[in-house]
Amino acid sequence: MTAVPSLPPTGRAKLTDVARLAGVSVGTASKALNGSGSMRPETRQRVLDAVEELDFRPNQQAQSLHTGRSWTVGLMTTDGIGRFSTPVLLGAEDALGAGKISVLLCDTRGDAIREQHHLSNLMGRRVDGIIVTGRRTDPRPPLKGVEPIPTVYALSPSTDPDDISVVSDDRSGAQLAIEHLLATGRTRIAHITGPAHHAAARDRAQHTLELLKQSATELATGRVHFGEWSEAWGRRAAQAVLRTAPETDAFFCGNDQIARGVADALRENGLDVPGQVAIVGYDNWDVMALASRPPLTTIDTDLSEIGRRAALLLLDAIGSKLAPGLHSVPCRLVVREST
């Protein structure tokens, strides 16, 4: 001990400290710790003694130099608000964190410069793979310069069909809603949704039209009501529907906020939900769906399952088992008092 001038604090020793105390090179110390390479037993023992004396902790960084893997995955979200990406992130973290993989969180806030900064940081850290997620279901351009690191896109698919993307199955969502309404005897269904330039609104509307056509039915107002993802739009649109098609007996809404606005407008017009009119929302966002009067029947998009699937596909890709293309996670119908 006295021969060593300055020992680092307990548990903070570096490999170089171990090598110095053992009187060997860093390479030899490293080989001794990893059980690789041939060396005299006394040399190995000297290194192990130094490890104990310095309380040198098994260091995943050092191990990474030998396995070529960092056992880290980058989770990149473009969603500063986080309502949609948070459950995706937590689902992925859950699937990855159970093993020895750690998750590096990067928030790009939709900014291309931040995305590039985070990306080069992740590359420098030699992540084994990257999961990219965002709040929109619209396809997004693939990350640039990320090859050869396996990458999976969650919720917001890549525009490149050769990339691996996990998305919510909007068709199954629309189908569950329409079949449920038809099964409960509704035939004059209105559809109120978000902006037409959002894929989530456009896709759900198109599936709704197709499904109604298959049942020889039409929308109550003859058209889709595109607008905003807000309660205020739900209230306004419901008023408009009641004026032009007073016989409407069901509303299928593009999200739970719109559905909640519709519920308020119907109540304030003296209409009973679900007695006279049924409402189905979308997202199963508990805050909205449960606080609505009445609580909403809605479509659960199972966002955490999207994150989990993305994580498992990424692990496959890291193991060179690539499954390019779109992977759809089916929706679930959650029945509450609005139908």
Place this chain on the structure above:
Amino acid sequence: MTAVPSLPPTGRAKLTDVARLAGVSVGTASKALNGSGSMRPETRQRVLDAVEELDFRPNQQAQSLHTGRSWTVGLMTTDGIGRFSTPVLLGAEDALGAGKISVLLCDTRGDAIREQHHLSNLMGRRVDGIIVTGRRTDPRPPLKGVEPIPTVYALSPSTDPDDISVVSDDRSGAQLAIEHLLATGRTRIAHITGPAHHAAARDRAQHTLELLKQSATELATGRVHFGEWSEAWGRRAAQAVLRTAPETDAFFCGNDQIARGVADALRENGLDVPGQVAIVGYDNWDVMALASRPPLTTIDTDLSEIGRRAALLLLDAIGSKLAPGLHSVPCRLVVREST
């Protein structure tokens, strides 16, 4: 090139590959890359040539072996839902990610076994520090066995006063609300809030009582209405207040959901907000505050600033500049149409 039997794919070369190609030991290759240690210029050049040939990327793991720092910070959240911890996490990520520090995300979901698993993983990765956050403002026991890694508690403070904790200044929040109501001529103020066993409800209620006392005022109903953090509770409690103290001219609510329920109940009782009765919420949760009719005046707890401050205090602590104790982030008043 032909002398080397198997080159790893571009950009995936390890330090051992560089050393082998340069014909030097791993230790020498490492020293050459870090510019440390003495060696012949030709040797250093051979290593640098190998780096170029193999497209060996600057590897933070390898660098960490020499600096003793991993340039990573653990972000541990106990909040599976994420409404409160997400902005704290993003604020911290923003402050840390601007530099070269990366953020390892761990979600414990309030489970002690998961917390210990993540903790030992973070220790194995030799994080430079840890930020712990949760959804409750109640103090939590400190992480076990985390010494000597600097740790900062955000939003949920540590019960140990020697730890570094960043909290929201509930007193400033109550003060902003009460002073605003008094300044706009309200004198009969009711206080409706969450469960009494939550520090957030208890603390805000106590500050409210003290502040009213200082203004020689009392609560309109003579007591605090503890209940749930929900709209339904806000509606029920507002009905009760209107029955027992019909002269009430303002409601200060423990969160925005309660405030929104109060707004609905008042409207449905034919009372004009803010003409006859004013409402102040708490949290500035945009979804609730903006969708309320009318939109809510509320207290913004600046959660992302709490995350940012926690990150900066952690960076100080990593640099051995410790600032133990409670650090309070003041609230802001956001005035909208409900007052």
